[in-house]
Amino acid sequence: MADLDAEERALVDDLIRRFEAGAGWNEFENHAFGRIAALYDGRGVARAESLKTAVYRIAQDLGGRIGIKAGYVRMPDYRDELAVLIQRQFKSRREFCRRTGLSEDMLSHVLARRKHLSMESLTDALGRIGYTLQITPTHAAEAAEH
Known part of the structure; x- marks a missing residue:
């Protein structure tokens, strides 16, 4: 997280707030991945590269936790x-x-x-x-x- 710039950190903070507030899985993922796309598209970062960022991985993790808690997905084994x-x-x-x-x-x-x-x-x-x-x-x- 220390390597994130101010915009990325603000986005992660927003995602954590939504996660902690109990956002639904679809709502969270639509918001998260839309915001991530807008951030990196605006910087001219290719989609394939934006999928490798810490912000994307954090959003994936949080979304996965919501999906598991809701019973939509299972923990990997x-x-x-x-x-x-x-x-x-x-x-x-x-x-x-x-x-x-x-x-x-x-x-x-x-x-x-x-x-x-x-x-x-x-x-x-x-x-x-x-x-x-x-x-x-x-x-x-x-x-x-x-």
Whole structure:
């Protein structure tokens, strides 16, 4: 936040106020992303670049929290991370399964959110491809620390 200029900081402050006031998800996102577009378009910043800014990421985070609280979206879990890993690091799900020892059928159920992998199965599979599990704090735990 220290790197934000006065206009960006004012926009973030506005977004935080709206978030804390209990703005609805659609209302918040329409306002936030409209204001962000206006700010950076006015500066001649390409949309693709404005999506990489701290202000945009803050708005995304706040909007996501509103969506989760309202029940419109869910918190991501290990299955989301697993899907991204497969997409980025492997040519196909089949290749991922071959390298990890997981069955394609089980992986399909896991990614469709119908089943879970046991901690042992997930740890073993990830270990075969050079990955490991990590425990990280939730937003609620981070907030409680401060």
